Amino acid sequence: MSQVELIMPKMGESIQEATIIKWLKNEGDKIALDEPVLEIATDKVDSEIPSTAEGTLAKKLFKDGDVVQVGKVIAVIATESASASPSLPEKKEEELSHSNNGKIILSEKLEPAGIQSASLASGEIKGGLSSSSGKFFSPLVRNIAKEEGISPAELETIPGTGKDGRVTKQDILSYIPKRKKKESPSPALPEGKGEGIESPSLGTTEGREHSSFRMGSGGNDEIIEMDRMRKLIAEHMVMSKRVSPHVTSYFEVDVTNIVKWRNRIKDDFEKREKEKITFTPVFIEAVAKAIKDFPMVNVSLDGTKIILHKNINIGMATALPSGNLIVPVIKNADRYNLFGLAKIVNDFAVRARANKLVPDEIQGGTFTLTNVGVFGNTMGAPIINQPQVAILATGVIKKKPVVIETPQGDVIAIRSMMFLSLSYDHRIVDGMLGGSFLSRVASNLEKFDENRTI
Secondary structure (H helix, E strand, C coil), X not given: CEXXXXXXXXXXXXXXXXXXXXXXXXXXXXXXXXXXXXXXXXXXXXXXXXXXCCEEEEEECCCCCCEEECCCEEEEEEXXXXXXXXXXXXXXXXXXXXXXXXXXXXXXXXXXXXXXXXXXXXXXXXXXXXXXXXXXXXXXXXXXXXXXXXXXXXXXXXCCCCHHHCECHHHHHHHHHHHHHHHCCCCCCCCCCCCCCECCECCXXXXXXXXXXXXXXXXXXXXXXXXXHHHHHHHHHHHHHHHCCEXXXXXXXXXXHHHHHHHHHHHHHHHHHCCCCCCHHHHXXXXXXXXXXXXXXXXXXXXXXXXXXXCCCEEECEECCCCCEECCEECCHHHCCXXXXXXXXXXXXXXXXXXXXXXXXXXXXXXXEEEHHHHCCCCCCCCCCCCECXXXXXXXXXXXXXXXXXXXXXXXXXXXXXXXXXXXXXXXXXXXXXXXXXXXXXXXXXXXXXXXXX
């Protein structure tokens, strides 16, 4: 009889922990090699963890909802004829403890080797797990603190309910609304106003982070709880509007040549490649070229420091069957030709809708493209995908009469027209840069060669 440990795998370079959504197998169940054992979630991506051996699930070391660090043992599989559940090694039993909120927290004894502690006194929280005072801060807590602008010194003051006084996710989420209330006390409503109006919030586990007004539900109303992804999207969108002063510029562009090109090659492309050709790769190509001309659009902001990204990583917002949104990222989009962009766009779209993306494929974006035209919308004012500083929306393509200047004089012709909408962070991108960049994208599209091959 032998035992095999099932390890929480590394799902991406920046992924340090994952949440167990659901165990697909129970203790005592037979498991085949590569058969899914459990589902985990990292950021917006849900993944299945397959078995690394054939045998019996002898022991589950974590429960549904537990947050587990990468590299930790999450289950024990008994191989060969073993069927009895082995007891957990004494050392590991002693090193596992439950926090007050019911989630398992791993002691520092089990932290992977090579992770150094960060000094909070220096004003920097890195991949290190403990502060100069000895407090433990998980990657999730540190990420939330960074997004909310909580300094390392302030993070030290938050009371923790976890093991040894550690700050849990619930601790910091409970602290945020109290902190904001102290910073910006809400004005009292005039007497007699606002009766029956509650001030709930959006984006936290308890629903108390961002205040808004809500109507009471009636007898015929249905109450629908947000799913995990919708909560994440809600948090991200509210944070983006709070952090960045949004400005949106619009440009109407003539895409007649692109429409003619697609109509000419789409049937042959589908026969040859067994997939459709869309307008998206053409838009991404035009954006990548414009970014090369205006690199200050391809930046992010860290405090008062501007980070100029050398790689052009373009995210393509993709609607999911659930109604949620995910943004796979085409890394180094400027290095692909049009055929390469078409293949990767189709691959991402298919795998996104089938929930087959991996965490690395939705991270590292430096600019985002969203197509509101696919829903018949003329234009939109998209919200910036933080920490980026700009996002471009493409509207529906419609035929309309347009005045065209010719050597013989002005004429009215039927052209395929589309609106571009660029939302940008006015802290970094001013009107001249945003307008010039948008104009260059439009020019790249209008100059598209309808005789191109792919």
